[in-house]
Amino acid sequence: MDNIALPKTQESALFTDSSEAEVFDVAVIGAGVVGSLIARELTRQGASVVVLEAKSDVAMGATSANSGIVHAGFDAKPGTLKARFNVEGNRMMPALCKELGVKYRNNGSLVVAFSEEEKEAICELISRGEQNGVEGLQVLSREELRAKEPNIGENAVAALYAPTGGIVCPYGLAFAALGNAMDNGAQLITDFAVDAITYEEPYFSVSSSxxxxxxxxxxxxxxxxxxxxxxxxxxxxFTVKPRKGEYMLMDKTCGDLVSCTVFRVPSRLGKGVLVSPTADGNLILGPTAADGEDKTDKSTTAEGLKSIAALACQSVQGIPLRSVITSFSGLRSVGDTGDFIIRPDSVLPRFIHVAAIESPGLTSAPAIACYVAELLQNAGLSVKGNPDFSPIRESEYAFREMTAEQKNAVIAKDKRYGRVVCRCETVTEGEIVEAIHRNPKATTVDGVKRRTRGGMGRCQGGFCGPIVAEILSRELGIPLEQVTKSGGKSYLNVGKTK
Ligand SMILES: Cc1cc2nc3c(=O)[nH]c(=O)nc-3n(C[C@H](O)[C@H](O)[C@H](O)COP(=O)(O)OP(=O)(O)OC[C@H]3O[C@@H](n4cnc5c(N)ncnc54)[C@H](O)[C@@H]3O)c2cc1C
Known part of the structure; x- marks a missing residue:
């Protein structure tokens, strides 16, 4: 099944109240990186799974707007679920990304001290990290730090180095995990905002409208x-409150200003403003941390961006602030316990809560997925394994990364790979068409952008956006006026001028 529009026959099989309507083993509510990896783990175990997502696409919540850091695990308080799953997830990430063809780099991370007081905080982090089981932590002197990162801020006095830190494309991981789950039998229903749930032995009825x-x-x-x-x-x-984090994303020309992820000493509100290469080769600065009440406020602010610029330029010298290509923000899910909340419901044990998955939730997601599968089995889910499960997802063609011979071979097979649509990122029509037809299928301009990088470059889709919309219209068989930027009513065209 696809996630574009359900054919009538399948729609009725899923949605009617008749006794023939399909009853799934597990309904996963939410297609962020956590729900996507849970769905994948469950299909591995042989469960029938449906993923219900409120938005028009996968990974449109926190998974789409974060730092993309695979944290080493020295920050979380020992004994918490955060500490356990961070370290486990960090260990799982390289092999998982290899299986799923997701961009990951083990670039190491630094927490830089700018005063003697901060140097002491670093020693505390080492002690925490060792209790959490993080391997290879070292304190670098000023000279060692400068030798490792020549552009480090001139007032840096020392740093904690964590060789197991890494970077990953967060939404790429969610797309690949859910795509792999779908290839192994999971179903995805988008535009399904769950608004009612009832339980009548032996199943939940989960409704949207x-x-x-x-x-x-x-x-x-x-x-x-x-x-x-x-x-x-x-x-x-429990309650979950939003804590906003704003970012500035720099052009790829700045991507090698630092090789490690450069953190500052963490505070009560989080890990502070970092400077890091991204898995796709840009440089990211941020995030801020501002508690709020509005779960829809993803605005950026002049003050937020100004504070990021000031702190980032103190951490790393020579950041060309004129090379910012976009700014954005994400909302952390802050719970009221200080830890992830992952447990069966106290009244309905067949319902598992996976809440307050704030940072390091991306890093922890692979380990959380295994744990949730275990909780479901403890709650009575009986699975026999899936002998046909394939953990492998071939990575998409990335035309820009091919040699001239490879490009010629691909174009000889399919001429659409010879037509570059996004010039900033060198994304071809062939890659866009693939994104529209491959699980989980892109149905919007932003959906294409996040799968192919078409529109992610310097012009931010100013040139290629209209062509992507035309390709979507053609491939989905819908009028251009119905193509949206990111689902809902975000139409790009309202009608014809002539
Ligand atoms: C600023 C910031 C920086 C971060 N940096 C890092 C980092 O560097 N490293 C790291 O490890 N972690 C980081 N995190 C944390 C990480 O991004 C999250 O822990 C992770 O993305 C959470 O994934 P999720 O699937 O739980 O949530 P989400 O990605 O938010 O997914 C939840 C999904 O549920 C859907 N949904 C909501 N309500 C309904 C409903 N009623 N019906 C159906 N669907 C619904 C939403 O539309 C959404 O798609 C950061 C987070 C933020 C905000």
């Missing part, structure tokens, strides 16, 4: 809305 999906077990992986989804089954045990 008039549509109902049935499943014997359910997982609440709804990110910042996990508390609201919990309320639907009468659980008022």
């Amino acid at each position: 008039e549509k109902v999906v049935r499943a014997r077990y359910a997982v609440n992986a709804a990110g910042i809305y996990a508390d609201e989804v919990a309320r639907l089954i009468g659980c008022h045990d």
Whole structure:
């Protein structure tokens, strides 16, 4: 099944109230990186899985807007779920990304001290890290630090070096995990904002408007809305509040200004402003940390960006601030326990809450997925394994990374790879068409952008956006006026001028 529009026959099989309607083993609510990896793990175990996503696409919540750091694990308080899953997830990430063809780099991370007081904080982080089982932590002197990162800020006095730190494309991981889950039998229903859940032995009826999906077990992986989804089954045990983080993304010409991820000493609100290469070769600066109430406020502010610029330029010298290509923000899911909340519901044990997955949630997601699968089995989910499960997902053609011979061979097979649509990132029509037809299928201009990088470059889609919209219209068989930027009513064209 695809995630574009359900053919009528399948739609009725899923949504009617008749006794023939399919009953899934597990309904996963939320297609962020956590829900996507849970779905994949469950298909590996042989469960039938449906993923229900409120938005028009996968990875449109926190998974789309974060630092993309695979944290080493020295920051989380020992004994917490955060500490455990961070370190486990960090260890799983390289092999997982290899299986799924996701961009990952083990670039190491630094926490830089700018005063003697901060140097002491670094020693505390080492002690925490060692208790959490992080390997290879070292304190670098000023000279060693400068030898490792020649552009480090001139007032830096020392640093904590974590060789196991890495960087990953966060939404790339979610697309690949869910795509692999779908290739192994999972179903994805987008534009399905769960607004009611009832349980009547032996299954949950999970509804969105008039549509109902049935499943014997359910997982609440709804990110910042996990508390609201919990309320639907009468659980008022926790709240999730947004903490906004703003970013500046720099052009690829700055991508090698630092090789490690450069953190500052963390504070109560988080890990502070970092300077890091991204898995795709840009340089990222941020995030800020501002507590709020509005779960929809993803604005950036002049003050936020100014503070990022000031701190980043103190951490690393020579950041060309004129090379900013975009700014954006993401919302952390801050719970009221200080830790991830991952447990069966106290009244309905077949319903698993996976809430307050703030940082290091991306790093932890692979380990969380295994843990949730275990919780479901403890709750009675009986699975026999899936002998046909394939963990491998071939990575998409990335035309810009091919040799001239490879490019010629691909174009000889399919001429659409010879037509460059996004010139900033060298993305071809062939790659865009592939993104539209491969699970989980892109149905919007932003969906194409996040899968192919078409529109992610210096012009931010100013030139290629209209061509991508035309390709979407053609491939999906819909009028151009119905193509959206990112689902809902975000139409790009309102009609013809002539
Ligand atoms: C600023 C910032 C920086 C971060 N940096 C890092 C980092 O460097 N490293 C790291 O490890 N972690 C980092 N994190 C944390 C990481 O991004 C998150 O932990 C992770 O993305 C959470 O994934 P998720 O799937 O739980 O949530 P989300 O990605 O938010 O997914 C939840 C999904 O549920 C859907 N949903 C919500 N309500 C409903 C409903 N009623 N019905 C159906 N679907 C629903 C949403 O639309 C969404 O797609 C950062 C987070 C932020 C915000």
